[in-house]
Amino acid sequence: MASSSSSSLSRVVVKSSDNNLFVVNKKVASQSQLLKQCIDNMEEKGTNDVILIPLSNVTSNILTLVLEYCEKHADFADDDNNNQELKQWDHEFLKKFDYATLNSLTMAADYMVTKSLLNLCCQFIADSIKDLTVQQIRQIFDIKNDFTPQEEADIKNENAWAFR
Amino acid sequence: MTDDLLTEILVRLPSESVCRFRLVCKHWRSLLSSDYLESRFIKHNDNRECPFTLVFQYSVYGPSGGPKFLYPIGAISNHPVLSKSVRNRAINLIQNIKRDFDNSFLKSEPISPVASCHDLLLCCHFGTYYVVNLLTRCWILVPPPPIRNQDRELTPLSIFLNSKAGIFCDQKDVNNGDGFKVILLPAVREDLMFDTPPNSIVIPPEIYASQFSVRIFSSKSRQWVDIDVDWYPLSLNAHLFFAPILFHEGMLHWLNGRSLASLDAHNMNLTHSIDLPNELSLQFPCGFGVCQGKFRVARLIYKEPDGRVLLVWDLEDYHKGGWHLAHRVFLHQPSLKKYNYVFRLMAFHPYNSDIIFVEISNGVFQFNMRTGILESYYHLKLEKGDHTLQPSYPLLLHRGFPTVLPP
Numbered sequence: 001m002a003s004s005s006s007s008s009l010s011r012v013v014v015k016s017s018d019n020n021l022f023v024v025n026k027k028v029a030s031q032s033q034l035l036k037q038c039i040d041n042m043e044e045k046g047t048n049d050v051i052l053i054p055l056s057n058v059t060s061n062i063l064t065l066v067l068e069y070c071e072k073h074a075d076f077a078d079d080d081n082n083n084q085e086l087k088q089w090d091h092e093f094l095k096k097f098d099y100a101t102l103n104s105l106t107m108a109a110d111y112m113v114t115k116s117l118l119n120l121c122c123q124f125i126a127d128s129i130k131d132l133t134v135q136q137i138r139q140i141f142d143i144k145n146d147f148t149p150q151e152e153a154d155i156k157n158e159n160a161w162a163f164r
Numbered sequence: 165m166t167d168d169l170l171t172e173i174l175v176r177l178p179s180e181s182v183c184r185f186r187l188v189c190k191h192w193r194s195l196l197s198s199d200y201l202e203s204r205f206i207k208h209n210d211n212r213e214c215p216f217t218l219v220f221q222y223s224v225y226g227p228s229g230g231p232k233f234l235y236p237i238g239a240i241s242n243h244p245v246l247s248k249s250v251r252n253r254a255i256n257l258i259q260n261i262k263r264d265f266d267n268s269f270l271k272s273e274p275i276s277p278v279a280s281c282h283d284l285l286l287c288c289h290f291g292t293y294y295v296v297n298l299l300t301r302c303w304i305l306v307p308p309p310p311i312r313n314q315d316r317e318l319t320p321l322s323i324f325l326n327s328k329a330g331i332f333c334d335q336k337d338v339n340n341g342d343g344f345k346v347i348l349l350p351a352v353r354e355d356l357m358f359d360t361p362p363n364s365i366v367i368p369p370e371i372y373a374s375q376f377s378v379r380i381f382s383s384k385s386r387q388w389v390d391i392d393v394d395w396y397p398l399s400l401n402a403h404l405f406f407a408p409i410l411f412h413e414g415m416l417h418w419l420n421g422r423s424l425a426s427l428d429a430h431n432m433n434l435t436h437s438i439d440l441p442n443e444l445s446l447q448f449p450c451g452f453g454v455c456q457g458k459f460r461v462a463r464l465i466y467k468e469p470d471g472r473v474l475l476v477w478d479l480e481d482y483h484k485g486g487w488h489l490a491h492r493v494f495l496h497q498p499s500l501k502k503y504n505y506v507f508r509l510m511a512f513h514p515y516n517s518d519i520i521f522v523e524i525s526n527g528v529f530q531f532n533m534r535t536g537i538l539e540s541y542y543h544l545k546l547e548k549g550d551h552t553l554q555p556s557y558p559l560l561l562h563r564g565f566p567t568v569l570p571p
Binding site for chain 1: 165166169173174176177178179180181182184185187188189190191192193245248299300301532552566
């Protein structure tokens with residue numbers, strides 16, 4: 001954390017897995033613990049150069065979304081987390097995406113250690129699948145039913161209350 | 165997606181989805197049945213508001229004021245599984261589990277709700293107790309306690325009417341394998357049941373029981389044991405029928421005369437007693453429950469020229485015993501005009517301190533004490549006749565997975 005005033009970075013460059021470059025200001029980047037750690041490390045070393053952080057697991061499509069989220073949340077960083085406007089924005093933000101995108105976004109949030117986005121994605125996915133049937137879950141997650149009819153009957157029986 | 169991330173999503177599901185999705189595939193089943201998921205799930209839900217169910221029962225007098233007929237136990241719930249397809253209607257819960265209760269004895273005389281602990285409901289049928297999980301529709305019979313010498317003088321009916329039962333568990337979590345326990349407080353002599361008004365006959369204190377024995381049934385040992393409780397300086401004198409025994413934070417609580425008494429459920433010691441607000445007299449029906457983790461009591465008073473007034477107190481400091489008047493609501497307001505400005509107190513909303521459940525002309529409403537608005541209505545579909553609400557409304561909290569009853 002400690003850094004001398006002479007080696008304070010204002011911006012970093014983040015590289016996506018498909019080799020696109022994104023210039024991100026420090027406050028926005030700090031929403032991701034992974035980027036923040038990189039910045040802190042470089043500042044400790046006293047580097048004045050603009051640093052390049054390669055993210056080998058995140059495509060530019062998804063990185064754009066993560067950065068959009070980080071930018072919005074950086075604006076609210078000093079407010080309390082229960083800000084209604086921000087909550088509304090979060091919901092509208094995720095509403096636009098299909099499951100594939102939500103999955104990628106969740107994985108990117110996990111990889112980039114953006115805890116609030118990770119929580120948000122997990123809760124959003126949970127809320128949107130909770131009322132689905134088992135068949136619909138298999139479709140969305142592309143899962144093959146590997147139970148025998150007997151096993152299926154047993155599970156239904158053990159959890160009968162949940163199938164009402 | 166990795167299993168770690170999938171788990172992060174799955175712990176955020178409601179318990180019925182967790183159980184249902186065990187059918188997706190073998191991999192999901194093993195994830196959704198693991199101890200890790202269960203502990204994460206419980207932790208995730210620990211400080212969250214959970215679905216709840218209010219249980220009640222109506223009775224009706226037959227033609228020519230004949231014997232009372234008890235309706236089957238009813239309930240209103242915001243649990244997605246229990247309220248499914250019965251939106252804004254009361255659920256006939258015993259009818260739901262009729263298959264199991266189906267014997268002629270029970271059919272002719274429905275059983276009554278008595279008390280609750282988490283999501284378990286204790287029911288009674290003339291001295292026979294049942295513990296029911298309304299969600300899983302499982303139930304077990306509590307064998308009757310052995311008859312003691314001192315009980316021989318009492319008729320079974322008087323034991324039934326005057327003794328009081330509660331349900332609790334040793335630990336915070338009833339699912340840890342210890343199961344549940346049922347407690348029976350002894351019958352209190354009828355002449356001691358009411359607290360004495362000032363300047364009338366004072367009952368000498370030595371008549372009150374300051375040591376008494378409670379009977380406890382453990383679902384683990386399937387045995388009843390009698391435990392003597394040293395009750396000094398308090399006396400067991402007025403656990404009235406309309407205030408239930410509540411199990412809250414490891415202790416059993418009930419309204420005892422002019423105080424709120426707490427019994428440590430683990431070692432059966434009287435740990436605490438707190439004077440009730442002066443205006444709360446147990447001679448009149450009063451509300452007793454927990455709202456936002458604090459004890460709450462309430463009663464309706466009649467005062468000229470205001471008419472009926474609802475008073476609600478919260479116990480702000482359990483240890484020092486400071487009651488705070490949270491609401492003073494005049495019932496003479498537009499929303500209650502067509503009901504003659506009167507309702508009957510049922511239960512407190514466990515999370516929203518502005519909301520109470522009330523009964524008005526055979527329906528259950530949510531009444532907002534701040535705005536004076538009747539917010540939701542649950543239609544009860546009672547037959548014609550003179551209905552009365554029976555005085556016990558246990559509230560079930562469906563936290564985490566449904567409690568498993570021992571086989």
